[in-house]
Every structure is written in C-alpha cells, then in structure tokens.
Amino acid sequence: xxxxxxxxxxxxxxxxxxxxxxxxxxxLALTILGPMFALAQVPPRFYWQSLSGANAxxxxxxxxxxxxxxxxxxxxxxxxxxxxxxANVAIVGYAKMLPLFDRTLTLAVLEPMGRISGDAIVDGxxxxxxxxxxxxxxxxxxxxxxxPKAMKSxxxxxxxxPKLSLNAIVDIAFPIGEYDNDQVLNLGQNRWYGRVGAPxxxxxxxxxxxxxxxxxxxxxxxxxxxxxxxxxxxTLSTDPMFQLEAHxxxxxxxxxxxxxxxxxxxGGESSIDGAGLDSLNNLGVGLTLGYQINDNISLxxxxxxxxxxxxxxxxxxxGFRISFTYGWHKIVEGQKRLKAAE
Amino acid sequence: xxxxxxxxxxxxxxxxxxxxxxxxxxxxxPATGKRPNIVIILxxxxxxxxxxxxxxxxxxxxxxxxxxxxxxxxxxxxSASCSPTRSMLLSGVDTHLNGLGNMDEWAAPNQWGVDxxxxxxxxxxxxxxxxxxxxxxxxxxxGKWHMGKSPDKIPAARxxxxxxxxxxxxxxxxxxxNFTAANPRSxxxxxxxxxxxxxxxxxxxxxxxxxxxxxxxxxxxxxxPFFAYVSHQAPHDPYHLPRNWRNRHVGQYDKGWDVVRxxxxxxxxxxxxxxxxxxxxxxxxxxxxxxxxxxxxxxxxGKKMELYAGMVExxxxxxxxxIDYLKKIGEYDNTIFIVFGDNGAEGADLFKMIAGTPGxxxxxxxxxEWSQTHPNAWGDPHTYxxxxxxxxxxxxxxxxxxxxxMGEGGIRNGLIVSGPIVKQAPGTINRSVMHVADxxxxxxxxxxxSYPKTVNGQEPPPLIGKSWxxxxxxxxxxxxxxxxxxxxxxxxxxxxxxxxxxxRWQYKPYGTEEWELFNLxxxxxxxxxxxxxxxxxxxxxxxxxxxxxxxxxxxxxxxVLWEGQAKQLPDRYPVVDGYPPLLYQKQFIPPPxxxxxxxx
Numbered sequence: 053x054x055x056x057x058x059x060x061x062x063x064x065x066x067x068x069x070x071x072x073x074x075x076x077x078x079x080l081a082l083t084i085l086g087p088m089f090a091l092a093q094v095p096p097r098f099y100w101q102s103l104s105g106a107n108a109x110x111x112x113x114x115x116x117x118x119x120x121x122x123x124x125x126x127x128x129x130x131x132x133x134x135x136x137x138x139a140n141v142a143i144v145g146y147a148k149m150l151p152l153f154d155r156t157l158t159l160a161v162l163e164p165m166g167r168i169s170g171d172a173i174v175d176g177x178x179x180x181x182x183x184x185x186x187x188x189x190x191x192x193x194x195x196x197x198x199x200p201k202a203m204k205s206x207x208x209x210x211x212x213x214p215k216l217s218l219n220a221i222v223d224i225a226f227p228i229g230e231y232d233n234d235q236v237l238n239l240g241q242n243r244w245y246g247r248v249g250a251p252x253x254x255x256x257x258x259x260x261x262x263x264x265x266x267x268x269x270x271x272x273x274x275x276x277x278x279x280x281x282x283x284x285x286x287t288l289s290t291d292p293m294f295q296l297e298a299h300x301x302x303x304x305x306x307x308x309x310x311x312x313x314x315x316x317x318x319g320g321e322s323s324i325d326g327a328g329l330d331s332l333n334n335l336g337v338g339l340t341l342g343y344q345i346n347d348n349i350s351l352x353x354x355x356x357x358x359x360x361x362x363x364x365x366x367x368x369x370x371g372f373r374i375s376f377t378y379g380w381h382k383i384v385e386g387q388k389r390l391k392a393a394e
Numbered sequence: 395x396x397x398x399x400x401x402x403x404x405x406x407x408x409x410x411x412x413x414x415x416x417x418x419x420x421x422x423x424p425a426t427g428k429r430p431n432i433v434i435i436l437x438x439x440x441x442x443x444x445x446x447x448x449x450x451x452x453x454x455x456x457x458x459x460x461x462x463x464x465x466x467x468x469x470x471x472x473s474a475s476c477s478p479t480r481s482m483l484l485s486g487v488d489t490h491l492n493g494l495g496n497m498d499e500w501a502a503p504n505q506w507g508v509d510x511x512x513x514x515x516x517x518x519x520x521x522x523x524x525x526x527x528x529x530x531x532x533x534x535x536x537g538k539w540h541m542g543k544s545p546d547k548i549p550a551a552r553x554x555x556x557x558x559x560x561x562x563x564x565x566x567x568x569x570x571x572n573f574t575a576a577n578p579r580s581x582x583x584x585x586x587x588x589x590x591x592x593x594x595x596x597x598x599x600x601x602x603x604x605x606x607x608x609x610x611x612x613x614x615x616x617x618x619p620f621f622a623y624v625s626h627q628a629p630h631d632p633y634h635l636p637r638n639w640r641n642r643h644v645g646q647y648d649k650g651w652d653v654v655r656x657x658x659x660x661x662x663x664x665x666x667x668x669x670x671x672x673x674x675x676x677x678x679x680x681x682x683x684x685x686x687x688x689x690x691x692x693x694x695x696g697k698k699m700e701l702y703a704g705m706v707e708x709x710x711x712x713x714x715x716x717i718d719y720l721k722k723i724g725e726y727d728n729t730i731f732i733v734f735g736d737n738g739a740e741g742a743d744l745f746k747m748i749a750g751t752p753g754x755x756x757x758x759x760x761x762x763e764w765s766q767t768h769p770n771a772w773g774d775p776h777t778y779x780x781x782x783x784x785x786x787x788x789x790x791x792x793x794x795x796x797x798x799x800m801g802e803g804g805i806r807n808g809l810i811v812s813g814p815i816v817k818q819a820p821g822t823i824n825r826s827v828m829h830v831a832d833x834x835x836x837x838x839x840x841x842x843x844s845y846p847k848t849v850n851g852q853e854p855p856p857l858i859g860k861s862w863x864x865x866x867x868x869x870x871x872x873x874x875x876x877x878x879x880x881x882x883x884x885x886x887x888x889x890x891x892x893x894x895x896x897x898r899w900q901y902k903p904y905g906t907e908e909w910e911l912f913n914l915x916x917x918x919x920x921x922x923x924x925x926x927x928x929x930x931x932x933x934x935x936x937x938x939x940x941x942x943x944x945x946x947x948x949x950x951x952x953x954v955l956w957e958g959q960a961k962q963l964p965d966r967y968p969v970v971d972g973y974p975p976l977l978y979q980k981q982f983i984p985p986p987x988x989x990x991x992x993x994x
Binding site: 205206207210211213258259260261262263306 | 637644645648688689690692693694697766768769770771774
C-alpha cells in the first residue's frame with residue numbers, strides 16, 4: 053500500500069492550481085463514468101433473485117484506460133494536456149439474500165483495491181502519479197418491491213421467473229480508503245457518497261435456460277458529500293448525478309449468455325473551492341459474455357467504452373472487466389455431500 | 395410428388411367406393427323424424443377421475459355441463475390400450491377379430507400375419523361412420539386415428555366424409571415432430587389427402603376443434619344430421635400446452651399423489667360415483683410415499699401433474715367451444731354427446747422407452763429433437779413430459795393399475811352420455827356394466843341403421859356390444875343381463891367379468907401370473923384376491939374365458955412388453971401406509987416444565 057507523486061520528466065512538482073483544475077475537470081467527467089467502470093457498474097443479470105440464504109462472493113477485475121481517474125470523482129485531466137490514467141482494480145465482495153416480509157432482501161459489501169497510475173503533460177512537462185491499496189468499501193442494501201416473492205425453498209427457486217421485477221437499492225461508500233491529500237490520484241475519495249436506485253428486470257419471452265432474454269434497467273441517482281481536504285486542503289463539491297444503466301441480455305445456450313450494455317450519466321457538476329466544472333453527459337456502450345461454469349461458479353467478461361468522446365475535452369475511457377462469482381447455499385452443498393458419499 | 399399423391403388419392407377413393415358399395419347391402423334406411431346429431435369426444439389416456447364430475451380437482455366445466463344435463467356411467471369399460479379401444483368403438487367387433495388383436499407397435503412374433511392381428515382396422519369389418527354415412531349422416535373426424543396409415547386405412551377410406559387426422563398414436567401438439575429416428579414426422583391427413591405441412595397457428599386441440607366446427611358449418615342447413623368423432627390427442631403425453639394454460643395449478647400437487655387420491659375418493663363418495671367405504675387401491679409398490687420426499691422432488695413431480703391438469707382443462711375449453719357453436723346454430727339440443735377416455739391413464743415412461751440409451755439412433759434423435767428438459771420449458775415444442783405412474787394412479791382413483799394393465803385402472807373409464815336419447819333425470823349416475831363396443835349398436839339404433847350382413851363380400855364378425863338405447867331411455871336398468879360377460883386380453887394380460895365378479899391374470903411383477911378373483915361390488919380397488927375362497931367362481935369365469943378365446947381367436951402373445959420388468963423394478967412387498975415407523979416418527983417434545991440446563 054503506497055501512494056506517491058513522482059516527476060517523470062523535468063523534476064517533480066505538483067501541477068499548478070490552474071493545471072490541477074483542468075485535470076480535475078477531465079477526471080471529474082470521468083468520475084461520472086467512473087462508477088460505470090469501477091464500483092457502480094454491475095454486471096448484467098446482477099439483480100436476478102436467488103434462493104433466500106444464498107451467499108455469493110464476487111471477484112471483479114477491471115483494467116481501465118482513459119483520460120481520467122475512474123476511482124476519484126474530482127481528478128481531471130484536461131484534454132489539451134493529453135493526460136491519461138491507467139487503472140488495474142480488483143473488487144471483492146460478499147452478498148447474501150434473505151427474506152423480509154416475503155420479499156427478497158439483498159445485503160452486499162464491495163471492497164475495491166488495486167493500482168492507479170496517471171500521466172499528465174502540462175505546459176510541456178509530464179508528471180506521473182500512482183496510488184495503490186484499498187479504496188472505499190461500499191455496502192448495498194436492496195429489496196424487491198415488485199416481482200416474485202422471496203424464494204424460501206428449492207421449489208420456489210424452480211418456479212422463479214422474474215417477469216417484471218422492480219427492486220429498490222441503497223448504496224453507501226465509506227470514506228476509509230487510501231487517501232493522500234498531496235495528490236489528486238487516489239483510491240479513496242475522502243468523502244461519503246452513495247446512490248439510490250431502482251433496478252428493473254423485465255423478462256422477455258420464456259424463462260427457459262438457453263432461451264432467456266431480459267431487458268435490465270437501473271436508473272439511479274448518486275449523491276456526494278464534500279471532500280474538504282482535496283488536493284492541498286481545498287474543497288471538492290459535487291452535485292447529484294443521474295445514471296442510467298441498461299442491459300439487453302440473451303442466453304446462447306443453457307449456460308452461456310451475452311449482453312449489450314450501455315450507461316448514461318448526466319449532471320454531477322463539481323466545483324473546487326467554489327469554482328465550477330462542467331457537468332456530465334456521457335454515454336458508454338459495451339458488451340458482456342457470461343458463462344455458468346458449474347453450480348457454484350459463474351464467469352463474465354466484458355468491455356465498455358465511451359462513444360461520445362470525439363471532442364478534445366470529452367471523456368475518453370475504455371475498460372475490460374472479468375468477474376468470477378462463487379455462490380453457495382447450505383442445502384445445495386449438503387445435497388452434494390450426500391451425493392458424493394453415495 | 396403431386397402425381398404420386400393424386401394416384402394415392404385415386405386408389406383411396408376407389409377403395410372407399412368399393413367398400414361403400416360392398417357395405418351398403420343392408421342399411422335399414424334413415425329413420426323417420428329428425429335424427430339426432432352425434433358427437434363422440436374421446437380423451438386420449440384421460441383417466442377415470444380426471445373430470446370434475448368424476449371427482450377431480452381439475453376444472454372441466456364444459457364436460458361437467460354435459461354430465462349435468464345427461465348421464466354419468468361409472469362402470470364403462472374399454473380396452474387397456476388405445477388403438478384396440480378405438481377399433482372396437484368404430485367397428486363394434488372384438489379387437490382380436492377387427493385387426494387390433496395387439497397394438498401394431500407390440501405385435502408378438504406368433505401373431506404376425508394372423509387375421510385379426512394386422513395392427514390396423516382390417517377390411518373384414520365395417521365402421522360406424524361408414525354405416526352412418528350410408529344411413530344419411532354426414533361423418534366427420536378430427537384428431538388421433540392410430541388405425542392404419544396407408545390410403546385404404548385412413549379415415550377417408552373408412553367412412554369419414556371429412557377429416558383432419560393424426561394417423562400416428564402420438565406426436566407433438568405443435569408441429570409434425572414425432573419420436574423416433576425411423577419415424578421422425580407425424581403423418582396427417584385432411585379430407586383423404588396426406589398433409590405436407592400443418593396449418594398456421596397449429597395447436598392440436600385447438601386445430602382439431604376449429605376443423606370439426608368448420609366441417610359441421612360447411613354442411614349446416616342441408617337437413618342431414620352429422621356424426622362427429624372428436625378424437626382428441628389430449629391429454630396423451632407429451633404434455634404440450636400453451637403457456638397461458640400451464641400455471642393454473644402451481645404448487646397444488648406438491649402435497650403428493652396419495653393426498654390427491656384421497657381427496658378425489660372423498661369427492662367421488664360424496665358425488666355417488668363410488669359407494670361409501672370404497673378403499674383406495676394400493677399405491678404401486680415401487681412408488682415412494684410423497685410425504686417422505688424433499689420439497690424439490692415433490693415440486694418437480696407435482697409440476698408434471700400441473701401440466702397434465704392444464705392439458706385436461708385446455709381440452710375442456712375446446713369442448714366448450716364446440717358446445718357453444720352447436721348452441722349458437724341451434725343443434726345442441728338435438729345432439730348426443732358421448733365422452734370418455736380410451737383406456738387407463740398412462741403410467742409408463744413412454745419417452746424413456748422411445749429414446750433408448752446412449753449410442754442408439756433414437757437416443758441421437760431425441761438429443762436433437764426432444765432434449766429440452768428444463769421444467770420451465772415443459773409444454774413447449776421439443777419437450778417431452780409424462781407424469782408417471784404416481785399420477786396415473788391418481789387419474790384412475792380409486793382403482794388399481796393404469797393403462798396396459800388389467801386392474802380396473804387399466805380398463806375402466808368415466809363415461810358421459812347426454813342428448814335427446816337420455817330420458818333419465820339430468821345428472822343421473824348409472825352403474826350398469828357397459829363397454830365401448832356397445833356404442834356401435836347403440837348408434838346404429840339411434841340412426842335407424844342396421845349392421846350389414848356382408849362386408850367386402852364376406853359375413854362380418856359379430857357385434858359384441860349391447861345397445862344402450864333402452865337403458866338411456868330409462869326403460870332398462872342395464873344393457874346387459876347377469877349372464878352376459880365381458881373379457882379382455884392385451885399384451886398377454888387378461889380378464890373376464892360377469893356380474894360383480896372379475897377374474898384377472900397379469901404378468902409379473904404387476905400381477906402374480908395366476909388367476910386372481912375379485913368381487914367388484916365390495917372391492918373396487920382389487921385388494922383382496924378371493925380365488926382360494928371361491929374356486930367354483932374361478933371355474934365358472936375360466937369357462938367364460940375359454941369361450942371368449944375360442945369365439946374371438948385370442949392368441950396369447952409369445953413376446954410381451956413386460957419382459958424383464960421384474961428385474962428392473964424393486965422386489966414387490968405390500969405397501970402399508972406409515973411403514974416403517976422409523977421414517978415417520980417426529981421429534982419428541984418434552985413437557986416445558988421438565989426442561990433443565992445440564993448440571994455443572
């Protein structure tokens with residue numbers, strides 16, 4: 053776990069405030085997309101319900117490149133300085149499904165960790181920053197409002213069809229991740245943030261493995277508190293930001309599926325010490341392939357990139373994501389043990 | 395191809411004409427007055443207790459409405475298998491003489507080439523539609539035929555003016571898919587021509603109903619009565635069903651087969667279908683007590699029954715469409731309805747028999763065409779679901795056994811008769827012994843027709859049935875006397891019934907391979923073999939059996955489908971509810987005031 057700023061060319065000095073602002077502007081733009089690539093962008097089919105009592109440990113690895121920091125909502129690399137950021141982030145989590153008044157309650161915690169490095173050329177000078185360690189942990193609380201009742205038995209699971217399901221989720225990130233106020237590239241963000249959202253899963257056609265099709269939409273609003281120790285003690289403020297994720301998923305076989313993904317973010321105008329930056333209006337598109345390896349393990353691999361990024365000042369980012377999820381339930385595991393003993 | 399079909403059709407037409415001329419020797423001519431229309435609704439593998447009016451929880455309001463207006467008959471018999479029943483329905487002649495001495499699919503080597511065992515309705519018999527047509531009826535047929543596929547054997551050649559027929563014994567409800575590599579496509583005919591494809595939006599039960607209505611509609615108003623044979627494929631497996639019919643009983647059958655059987659029996663007693671005190675037949679010895687199964691197992695097996703119930707309800711819905719149509723055109727009140735299932739409910743795993751084992755061509759075929767096995771897909775094309783012996787026993791409540799076997803569950807079925815020939819109080823329950831072969835003489839009498847003295851230049855085999863007309867009119871208790879008897883043989887299993895006594899012989903492991911004697915007046919479930927106590931009755935019934943064998947050229951098969959089953963199934967022991975107690979004992983809960991923590 054370390055963080056530091058080191059000059060790559062012509063000595064080491066932190067970019068001037070104007071340069072930092074320009075950097076912050078670009079990175080803030082990416083911050084809006086940042087959750088898409090980092091914490092907030094969940095894989096397709098994430099909000100399908102499962103058997104009450106089921107447990108899951110997701111491990112998500114992301115490799116991202118762009119002109120902003122995907123982990124920091126205020127770090128900007130101005131396009132006219134040709135900044136770039138690379139991030140290799142892993143997110144490990146735990147999720148459990150429980151029944152609550154016959155509805156499915158989902159509790160999840162996600163912890164990001166990894167390495168970020170960024171380049172910036174300001175006034176002909178290039179600087180490199182990097183940060184490693186743990187980011188801000190996030191918890192998610194979700195409950196199904198419309199859709200099948202909580203699945204309390206395997207027969208319920210056998211009969212599960214989402215049809216039209218609507219959940220309500222609340223995410224809260226705790227500002228305890230690695231943070232160094234001497235630099236603008238950090239894994240932690242030194243402020244509270246979170247979102248409220250309403251994931252919707254709409255089953256299209258039959259719910260038969262090999263033929264399942266879903267349209268999944270997640271509208272959400274992100275909220276940020278101020279970071280009062282931002283890059284040298286300044287104050288970073290960010291307005292609420294609207295995000296809309298959408299996935300059109302389709303089975304190819306019983307265990308293999310694909311998804312067309314998109315995410316759009318708007319708003320979230322930030323300011324540093326009262327100086328406003330641009331608000332966001334970014335669209336990313338991508339695709340995901342998923343495979344259920346066995347009863348316990350599923351795998352997804354995806355790619356996403358910004359598309360409205362042709363202007364020099366636009367956010368440019370793309371990233372690969374691979375996720376493993378290990379799930380288990382004591383009934384299923386018990387049956388396996390008995391079968392193995394036969 | 396077109397030329398070939400034209401030629402086939404010409405041959406079929408010529409044969410039909412020849413047959414018609416040969417058979418028209420002795421019609422008695424149309425009776426005076428407006429003769430009733432006749433609709434026979436046949437449910438394929440429909441069980442005795444599957445209609446609401448016979449005690450089912452399955453909702454069949456349209457069939458029930460026929461029962462409410464007419465008569466329910468509780469001692470109606472068929473063969474234990476389908477095409478033999480159909481052959482007796484349409485010929486009135488015993489199966490061993492009419493060509494279906496055995497099912498075509500299971501004919502034994504010693505039966506090959508023997509008259510009466512051709513595997514199709516042979517040309518020595520005439521048919522009900524042929525005689526009715528000669529007597530001035532329009533004759534229409536839709537649905538399953540299963541009595542021959544070549545041009546001289548199809549419905550158009552056997553007396554039906556119009557048809558839309560599945561010639562095979564079963565198949566997809568959605569398309570032309572059939573079950574084996576050798577017979578991958580079902581064969582259909584429409585009005586005597588073999589179909590190259592099926593109509594758009596084809597679904598068997600719906601399309602059959604559409605077609606029969608269109609047949610009736612086409613000739614409506616010409617003054618002639620019609621005979622409509624609605625031979626539904628439903629509810630025979632595979633349970634193919636539109637999605638909106640699949641989820642009408644979700645979770646209802648998770649309670650298990652024994653509970654549902656008890657509930658049905660209770661309703662049957664309350665309705666008067668069976669007498670008070672009737673026992674349930676023993677659960678088949680190889681079936682578990684459902685209460686001991688895990689919820690998931692019960693749910694999966696229950697879902698099969700949910701689907702079956704949907705099949706029956708969907709069929710009832712389409713029967714309702716036909717009823718509504720007849721009411722709309724003013725013909726309902728002048729229409730006789732005869733409704734029944736063709737044999738006991740299906741307890742065998744037909745798909746397993748068909749698909750075979752890995753490495754066989756049928757297994758490969760099933761892998762390609764019939765391998766959609768997920769429960770959520772059940773009902774779709776390419777799925778094959780049957781509900782198994784546990785639910786077949788439910789369908790045959792309160793009887794023992796099911797299709798193919800000689801227990802009452804194999805051969806007895808619920809019968810509804812309604813219409814102008816029924817002159818008893820609406821909703822009456824009749825308990826006289828009746829047989830599917832009775833329908834031919836009954837309807838000939840209704841139509842004012844008579845059985846021809848020659849068929850194709852030869853004297854036809856005798857009708858074995860008895861007309862119901864007097865009984866339906868309330869002028870007789872029963873179409874049979876106490877001396878009349880019925881006898882059965884299929885797949886080597888055999889039985890004979892006279893009065894309340896029934897003698898039964900079945901292959902192991904389902905039977906003892908000894909003659910067993912039951913008194914059906916007191917033992918509908920055939921639990922108590924009385925052969926040792928009543929040797930004189932055994933002797934009497936054996937003499938009748940011998941008489942039946944001689945009169946009908948019964949040739950017991952040298953090979954049977956029961957071969958090897960004693961080794962495949964568990965050893966047979968009596969099934970006693972609650973045994974062994976070990977599996978049923980519950981947690982002991984001590985008195986609360988005697989609870990204590992361990993002492994240090």
